[in-house]
Amino acid sequence: NIHKILMIYIQNKVIIKSLYGKVRTVKMDVDNSHDIMRKRLKTYLILNATVLIMAIITVVFRNFTVSHNELHILSLFTKCPSTLLFHIYCPICGGTRSIAALMRLDISEAVKCNAFVVFLSVVFIYYDISSLISIIRGKDRVLYISKYMKIAVFLFLSVFFIVRNIALVLGYDYLGDL
Numbered sequence: 001n002i003h004k005i006l007m008i009y010i011q012n013k014v015i016i017k018s019l020y021g022k023v024r025t026v027k028m029d030v031d032n033s034h035d036i037m038r039k040r041l042k043t044y045l046i047l048n049a050t051v052l053i054m055a056i057i058t059v060v061f062r063n064f065t066v067s068h069n070e071l072h073i074l075s076l077f078t079k080c081p082s083t084l085l086f087h088i089y090c091p092i093c094g095g096t097r098s099i100a101a102l103m104r105l106d107i108s109e110a111v112k113c114n115a116f117v118v119f120l121s122v123v124f125i126y127y128d129i130s131s132l133i134s135i136i137r138g139k140d141r142v143l144y145i146s147k148y149m150k151i152a153v154f155l156f157l158s159v160f161f162i163v164r165n166i167a168l169v170l171g172y173d174y175l176g177d178l
Contacts, residue, residue, distance in 0.1 A: 017099045091161045
């Protein structure tokens, strides 16, 4: 027996009418939606603060390890395994330098170090702002990444990886790590 229900929302009440003609009114908890919005906003702020703190730590860590010329334990963490093993750049090589340049607002240097990181930063900012707008509007779906955006990111990553390493074979090595 399938029981279909017709729900009509009026202000903060829900009127439920079954197929059998019975009508009942249920009061919605309006305060609950505000609590959910506060929790989402709190989570949003915590995540953004975490990203900002990690970016600052990354830049400080990178500057600390690069400033020493002698080989020590900390400088081993700045070498990419694909650079060490295969003598090619992975799509993220130069990413830390690119983030540091972005934090200095030096966009051209950031693109030279790693264009993919700059592209990903723009995508992140777009979704970050759209998530905040969704939270403020009280939408149920806060973050939705379309399949087209996923395909665009994957294609950009693939093309960037190929073009960067073709340029490396042709003698252009902007990073100078190889």
